[in-house]
Amino acid sequence: MIDRRLLLGGALSLASTSLAGCYRGKMATAADGPRRLYEHEGQAISADVVVYGATPAGVMAALEVAESRASVVIVGGWREAHVGGMMSGGLGWTDFLDAKAFGGAALRTIKAVSRGGGEAGNRFSFKPSAAEAYFEYMLALKQVSVVYSRGVVGVTKTDRRITGFETADGLRVTGRVFVDASYEGDLLAAAGVGFQVGREAASPLNNLGGYRGATREGETSTHQFQIRGRSIVVDPFQRQGDQASGLLRGVAPGDQKPIGAADKAVQAYNFRLTMSNRPGLRIDLPSTPPPGYDRADYEVLFRYVAAIGQAGLKHGVDWSFADDLIYANDLGDGYFDVNARGGFSTDPVLLSWAYPTASYAEREVIWKRHESFIRGFFYALAWEKDARLPASLQQEVRQWGLAKDHYARPHANDSAGWPYQLYVREARRLDNGAMWSAADLDKDGAPRLSRAVALASYRQDSHLVQRIAVKGEHGWTIWNEGNFEQNSGGRDQRSILPLDIMLPHRDQATNLLAPFAVAASHQAFSAIRMEMTSMTLGQAAGAAAAMLCAPTRQADVQDVDYRTLREILVADGVVLDERNAVGMAELRGEQLIRKIKRRLG
Structure with a gap:
């Protein structure tokens, strides 16, 4: 691996405040084991590069900075108590179209953690x-300090340069360059x-x-009211067949605005559950309803199940819970990554809309409402006394529980076994005048902007946004709007x-990078947000941030020396175009990966 110090000509500085004065006690090393991270015990910290x-993406940015002579600290964002976001907090599959689009730190990471060390189909x-x-x-190996916080609440700036920020728990953080790697973009907004x-x-x-209304352009049946390609008609009205009775809870009129009209709607979030259907591996879900449970929230689900039967499809023969109401991705050893699937699943609608700009107190309510909804989904199917639910379906659902050996160190407001991270599929996105569009993703040849730092290789994929009532050839039914x-x-x-x-715009901030909340349209962001791309953008952000810490000048991030940045990334195996995609990344870091896998058992 190339020595960043040599490539940058030894220009990076240790001049910023030493972290040793901010952390008391023994600093963890790789020999201490992977569980030993740093605990904040002071009221102020400083580093050349602060990753929020x-x-x-944040971990990759910090590790990249650690390759230079610049100092770096990770400050956990709102509600974070673990490193790794979705990858350590629920998601066990990450999708792609072409695995050869990825190299560098992202490839080393996925090889180190993946079952069998590589890909399965089009997923890791x-x-x-x-x-x-x-x-x-x-x-720990790179001696990167991690401090958890309750979120940023204020930012200080001199002219257009961020000098520091304060967190909700009174921590004061100063630095020279800042990376907002949060899912929510809280630091950039506060700045x-x-x-x-x-x-x-x-x-x-x-x-x-x-x-999108009920248009079928880009629509996928896997998130609609259907069973294995067969459409299922679900009546949307309070009294079935009676339009005057009003719509069911969670269903909106389908003619609310013109097709293609802009709005502030946000695609559904959920929790990616690590689950098992083996008694010895699972924590059984309760036979009592979760807090806040309201049976009316699941009337659409009950009607969906009833309509499947009315269509002549028999549970256990034509369909099943594990194949049609959830998406159970096999992680091996009896464990599954459970995601949403079908017309009504673990994606609650509407709860995500207010989340991106909500206060931390409001977000906590939204977070827990997601959990309650998903727990209620399992309870409703497994335990509700409703004649529309086949006994065989209820028995199948009761076989599923949370994985015993995951999420044993929960947030203070959570319980063991529940995933650490809400799947914030999309929140704030930079608005800098250079919005990357779906057309930009599809462009063959030279891109509109030429300073390539990563590749995306995934479908444009948005989960549903809301449920609407529409009138089709078989009468009124419910449609999941916004999925494509x-x-x-x-x-x-x-x-x-x-x-x-x-x-950011140069006139708004000159020392900030955002590797997750990037400047992209809703449609384009739905492909960019995937973990391999996000990690690669994080590595690029870290490399650029380290370059800006040279003592001779305070360069704006908009003016970073791209030629040097590209050399750093390509030398580490990052794939930026066809010229460095021919198997090169596969050769990087294999000895390190084997060593880490032995260390982690």
Whole structure:
């Protein structure tokens, strides 16, 4: 691996405040084991580079800075108590179209944590506990300090340069360069940087933009009311067949706005559950309803199940819970990554809309309402006394429980076995005038902006936004609006992503990068948000941030020397275009990966 110090000509400085004065007690090393991270015991910390958010992008950014002579600290964002975000907090599969689009730190990470060390079909499979152990081990190995907080509440700036921020628990953080790697973009918002939330209007650049109604362009049946390709009609009215009785809870009128109109709606979040259907491996879900449970929230689900039977489909023969009401991805050893599937599943609608800009107190309510809804989904199917639920279905659902060996160190407001991280599929996105569009993702040849720092290789994929009532050829039914899947990446299924999508307007901030909340349309972001791409953007953000810590000048991040940045990334095996994609990344870091896997057992 290239020595960043040599490439940067030894220009990076240790001049900033030493972290040793801010952390008391023994500093963890790799020999201490992956569970030993740093605990904050002071009221002020400082580093050359401050990474806000312990997400995969944040970890990659910090590890990249640690390769230089610049000092770095990770300050966990709101509610974070673990490193690794979704990869250690629930998600056990990460999707892609072309595995050769990824190299560098992202490839080393996925090889180290994946079952069998690689890909399965078009997904990398891993246990979240393995991802957490790997991230902790690497941070300890590189002596990167991690401090958890209750979220940023204020930012100080001199002219357009951020000098520091304060957290809700009174921590004061100062630095020279800042990386907002949070899922929510809280630091950039607090710094006065422009952002957008919601869906842009449909246009030639974003053909699936805005309100989608019941249009079928880009629509996928896997998130609709259907069973194995067969549409299921679900009556939307309080009294079935009676339009005057009003719509069921959670169902909106389908003619609310023109197709393609912009709005502030946000695709559904959920928790990716690590579960098992083996008695010895699972924590059984309760036979009592969760807090806040309201049977009316699941009337659409009960009608869906009833309509499946009325369509002549028999549970256990034509369909099942594990194949049609949830998406159970096999992680091996009896464990599954459970995601939403079908017309009504673990994706609650509408709860996500207010989350991106909500206060921390409001977010806590939204967070717990997601948990209660999903627990209620399992309770309703397994234990409700409703004649519409087949006994065989209830028995199947009761076989599923939370994994015993995951999430044993929960947040103070959570319980063991429940995933650490809410799946914030999309929140704030930078608004910097360089919005990356769906057309940009599909472009073959030279990209619109040329400073490539990562590739995306996944479908444009948005989960449902809301449920609407629509009248079709078989009468009134419920439709999941906002879901789409559309391939992207042009001929090679790879999309070039420029440095510019991580940078604020120069007149708003000159020392901040955002590797997750990037400047992209709702449609384009749905492909960029995937973990492999996010980690690669994090590595690029870390490399750029370290370069800006040279003592000779305080360069704006918008003026980072791209030629040097590219050399750093390509030398570490990061794939930026076809010229460095030919198997090169596969050769990087194999000895380190074997060593880490032995260390983690």
